Amino acid sequence: MGKVTGFLEIDRQVHKYQPASDRIRHFREFTLPMSDKEVEKQAARCMDCGIPYCHGPTGCPVHNQIPDWNDLVYNGDWDNAIRNLHSTNNFPEFTGRICPAPCEEACTLNLEDIPVAIKTIEQAIADKAYETGHIRPYPPERKTGRRVAIIGSGPAGMAAAQQLGRAGHDVHVYERESRPGGLMRYGIPDFKIEKHYIDRRIEQMQGEGVSFHCGINVGVDKPVAQLLAEYDAVLYCGGSETPRPANIPGDDLDGVHDAMPYLVQQNKRIGGEPIQSVAWPSPPIVAGGQHVVVVGGGD
Missing domain, CATH: 3.50.50.60 (FAD/NAD(P)-binding domain)
Structure with a gap:
């Protein structure tokens, strides 16, 4: 766990954002990193639940040992925190950014709508591991021939x-x-x-x-x-690229698009790739200068 009385003494804090006037000028991430001390204070809020729902069946799908690495971060042991996190999660720098964080929804402190900032701490552990050179190639000692x-x-x-x-x-x-x-x-x-x-x-x-x-x-x-x-x-290990049909009147009209073809094209534009491929042969979708309505508030 973190500090015994941490959840009583320390308010929840997560990343702050760049001002909107700055973030509309680029397509990059716009979160502002927290300092190590700020992250350690957030880890101190972990309250050593008798049953840690955050990594149980209703929490983390990969069963991250969240109370354990919260305690390690609280005590400043960042090296063992990334070792613990890597024991269940191959890519914490991905999940720390894009996971919808069911762990925080399952957190006991979420009964008061102030869960531990688990996702923020996870990202901080992974980013710190890159800074310190902990994440590097670890080739196998012997090959199986398979x-x-x-x-x-x-x-x-x-x-x-x-x-x-x-x-x-x-x-x-x-x-x-x-x-x-x-x-x-x-x-x-x-x-x-x-x-x-x-x-x-x-x-x-x-x-x-x-x-x-x-x-x-x-x-x-x-x-x-x-x-x-x-x-x-x-x-x-192929993923699903078939959108769920909206089945609403007008979804077949010109100018109505599923999100995925648009997102793929835009990511390719920003990455400097041709927007069309064998996998995505759809015609160009351009939202610039258009009045846009987005139906659905998920990712």
């Missing part, structure tokens, strides 16, 4: 590749787009996660022996039968 192919380089494919690579297997990831990351790269705007965070994880994984093959559409450019013949195992 070869594994992974179809899809989104978060599931990347996590599977990292785990299998560290187990000593020869791992090859196939991605039909020109860059790895899946919808984490192409479906989530830069203001929520800048894509250099994905790039540096890819570099770490390449340093551990994982190979990425981009621009290969498995089943079209490379038959699945060929993968099955070349590799000892094949993992399918």
